[in-house]
Amino acid sequence: MIRFDNVTKLYGRDTVALERVNLEINPGEFVFLVGASGSGKSTLVRLILKEIEPSRGAIYVKDTRLSSIPRRHIPRLRRDIGCVFQDFKLLPNKTAAENVGYAMEVTGQKRRAIRTKVPQILDLVGLSEMMDKYPRELSGGEQQRVSVARAFVSQPRILIADEPTGNLDPETSVGIMNLLERINRIGTTVLVATHDRDMVDAMRKRVVALENGRVVRDMVKGAYADEV
């Protein structure tokens, strides 16, 4: 589903964010991406979204090499990938419901479908009361959950979550992780970059660990730290 082929990403001349990363994620897998702050997790996510280009190497999503996708087809790629951004990236001039709805609008879905589905999804992340609030009127955790809701509302084939629980209390975090697992169970490929050790240790999924831009560990049924 996603394949990194010897990918190196430099920012500017000397910041090496990723170095010769080889990684293959199969359809329907659930993968945790762990690593210290600044180890390159977000860079990896941004590469998959074709937000940035690799300096060397090739990235394939659904067997298409990203560098061969013409600019006008990038939206199509992104509609197949739901993404929870580390900094949420909500639209400040749209309410929670409109932000979630926007991800459906861009795929050209019916107005009526949007109107029924958005409240359901917001309910799932525990925000049924916050539908009509603007991002600046939401708490950090609430914004994060709107971002989560937006990422999977259009039922993408791939779901990427960059630190989806950083602003959430442990209880809510468990709820979100269960949600991600449920989504994974219906066939969606899920990639979660996270620092939540308890969660990673509890869920026993495949864990890919980055260190200074290199993949240092890749274990099926892994844990957050090495000693497992």
Next chain:
Amino acid sequence: MIRFDNVTKLYGRDTVALERVNLEINPGEFVFLVGASGSGKSTLVRLILKEIEPSRGAIYVKDTRLSSIPRRHIPRLRRDIGCVFQDFKLLPNKTAAENVGYAMEVTGQKRRAIRTKVPQILDLVGLSEMMDKYPRELSGGEQQRVSVARAFVSQPRILIADEPTGNLDPETSVGIMNLLERINRIGTTVLVATHDRDMVDAMRKRVVALENGRVVRDMVKGAYADEV
């Protein structure tokens, strides 16, 4: 040092963010503020900074009632309070070092003092290599650490941290918490709003728990959850 006297905060007509909160934090204390997402932690922090005004009740910082501080003296109040914001609030047009330095500039400190102190502080949070990067060139965790560095660089009497480790891996988190503890040990009053259960449980400090805007628990040497 900080006293909440029956404080209620409403946003708009019906969103009750805090309800009749009574809280006293003594000089030199280290207090954790915990609670589910949306329980009112950030609201409490913003009230202390006089960023927003309480709907009812009074807040005292250093025995001064905040509502009696004239607008032109608010900067003086804020210079006494270092704050790590949940959304970092870095200045996008300043590098990491300049962002940290800015908090010293506003207090009118000597150019030379700034030039020697800022690198030391950035080194403490593990960002000695990132001095000249702009916020958009930093990873989420790196931005968060810049925000931490800025909060205590001018040695404020009070340090407030809203979710200071949400984007940090456990190891770095421990480093930051140790730093906060060290700052506390030299007499600074520290208030940390957090979801990091491991940290709260490990440090055994006073814990104030919020639930739907009410203080539901206030324990010396407490833990994240109730059952301690």
Next chain:
Amino acid sequence: MRFNPGFFLKEALKNIRLNLLMSVTAVTTTFVCILVLGTAILVSGHIEGIIGSVRQDVSVEAFFAPDATQERIDEARREVEGYPEVSEVTYISQAQALADFKDTFRDNPEIYQDLGSDVLPASLAIQIEDPSDAEAVAGKLKSAGFSEENLSYPQQTIERLNSVTSYMIWGLRAATALFLISSILLISMTIRLSIFARRQEIEVMKLVGASDGFVRTPFVFEGLLQGLVGATFAALLVVWFNYLFVDWAGTALPFWPISSSAVNAFFVVVVLVAVGAVIGVLGSFLSVTRFLRV
């Protein structure tokens, strides 16, 4: 992708409401620029009108020999009236010429008291539509039997008038073009700035899978609406001013050749509104495009 103008229009209206300061700025900028541009167009229209009527006053006088017969005069008059460059021909008889002369010197009767009624020649006063034709008409008159000394046309004056008026018209058009360019520049810069302030929004839209067109359309609608509103108000104000001015000039400056026909109000409104709308649309389109490369 299905195109849904209702959706995009609603988005645009909502954006205008939410980014009120920016919308107000864009509308006001458009308003001010179009107002200045419209005023420039009107003023130059009127000045060109005045210039045109000044030019119309150019005439050639052809004097008949003292012994010219009435047939000769009638024949010459008919011929001159047939010239295409000529707008009006007036015959001034010897008696009329003397009367005019006396009127001119009515304060100094010594001058004309001794003049016989046939001293002054009869003449044709020939109005010429375009002063640059004066010389051609003079040439024709010569071949029609008038000698050089019997023709009086202000050769030098006409040349001056020609060069001056053409310089003035040229200058007016240059000034109007300057205003047009300034308006376009200022309005599009305001739009660019207001879209620049929202570049992160555009980036987010692209990242959640919106196509370029989907992102752009509400902004373009917004620009169109802002341009239309600002330009329409400005255009109506300009035309109203013009109406008041023509009205006032008719009574206060009766001797000035100001006429409402110098400027086609409807045409001005259409041009101004079109300029506003086109800048609004193009400005938004190009500005958004700059930030779509995500």
Next chain:
Amino acid sequence: MRFNPGFFLKEALKNIRLNLLMSVTAVTTTFVCILVLGTAILVSGHIEGIIGSVRQDVSVEAFFAPDATQERIDEARREVEGYPEVSEVTYISQAQALADFKDTFRDNPEIYQDLGSDVLPASLAIQIEDPSDAEAVAGKLKSAGFSEENLSYPQQTIERLNSVTSYMIWGLRAATALFLISSILLISMTIRLSIFARRQEIEVMKLVGASDGFVRTPFVFEGLLQGLVGATFAALLVVWFNYLFVDWAGTALPFWPISSSAVNAFFVVVVLVAVGAVIGVLGSFLSVTRFLRV
């Protein structure tokens, strides 16, 4: 708090560099507005100059009785030269008057061939500085012994000229004021928009303890620099245009009373640059203040 202009200036320069698009927009807006404003000031200066010189051509002619003695003439002349409203007095003798008359009618010698050299009266051609004084001068001349019919002054023409020129000057000043207001409005709106785009930065500065002045000063410096740069370029360009125009008019339109003295170039530069700088400073100051209430 210690005031450190170096620090604030450096901050301002850095902001300009980092917010290049916004700075370029602000500078260009200032440039365009000041250019248009300066052009308006220059054009109205020149037109007022032309109007002024047209008005200077107003003269009163006072005819002496045919039997006036030379003493009478000299005395009258001295007296008239003493009037404060009068700029120039020329004596036209009887001989000169006849010569002028002959010259005027040189194509029709029949008219003057019988005139004696003493038919036309001697006169004083009196140039009056301000046409509105013509009547007063006429009154004085009457009390100095000239009868009404011996005075010739174009009463109606003067009145028309007066009303027309005062309307024109009034109109020119109104237009210049419109340009000034438009410039102020457009420049300050651009500044407001560019500061609006950075309102979150201002908020953050306030939250980390910066005082209002500390936040505001770099923005004000920035506005000052942008205003100065835009206005200086525009002012120099305007003055250079003016120089070229006066130069060109001297050869191409010699009969037009255009002179470089109609406009004080140095004064125009100072005014334009000052307008730019003041708007830059005030615009930034007020715009930032809006967002300081955090």
